[in-house]
Amino acid sequence: MKNILICFFIFFAQNSFSADWQYWSENLASHKISDKENLGLGYYNYFSKTVSDSYFQFITVNYSNKFYKNFGGYLEFYSESSLKSDKTWKGSTYIVPGFFYDIVVSDNLSFKIMDRFYYFLTSPSKFDYHRPRISVSLKNGKNVFLISDELRMDLTGSRPYNFYRNRLFISGSRKISSNLTLGLSYIIQEDKSSKAWESTNIIQSSIKLDF
Secondary structure, eight states: OHHHHHHHHHHHHHHHHSSEEEEEEEEEEEEEOSSSEEEEEEEEEEEESSTTOEEEEEEEEEEEEEEETTEEEEEEEEEEEEEOTTSOEEEEEEEEEEEEEEEEOSSSEEEEEEEEEEEEOSSSOEEEEEEEEEEEEEEETTEEEEEEEEEEEESSSOSSOSEEEEEEEEEEEEEOSSSEEEEEEEEEEEEEOSSSEEEEEEEEEEEEEEO
């Protein structure tokens, strides 16, 4: 375990000195409809350089249903807005179907496999990209430690690279009360450019309300 932590530290230290830094804000609300169904709402804001320098925002409304054992379906409405070079904001809207599979090892350890397919609604309507993701979650009382990796894959054939983005999430959260959870994540984002993979370091804060 000690050797693993040392390797992680070396990797993160090397990456942090060779990449840009950003701050992201994650704000979530969740309602458990039943033991199998959940309704969620999310608002995200991405900042570069300073917390007043917002360049990307999006809202999600999502529904999930674990309809067969540990296998479930997912549906999301996704609306994003990004700041362009001319200082104007441009929006896009997607419908996002998906699926997930939970692997429960014990009460404290679980894995999750998920994929979401982003269907671009603005003309011409099309499936734009999808995000395969695998996560491992470790619980310790009110605390949760999560590591996940997410790929972004092109579905249009119009991008130079089929696999063009990767995000590694290392997150910790704590349940403060029966309906409030606070979290903090370190994210490494890798984007494929014409020359090589370009790295960005992200610190993300998270607030989640359960109702």
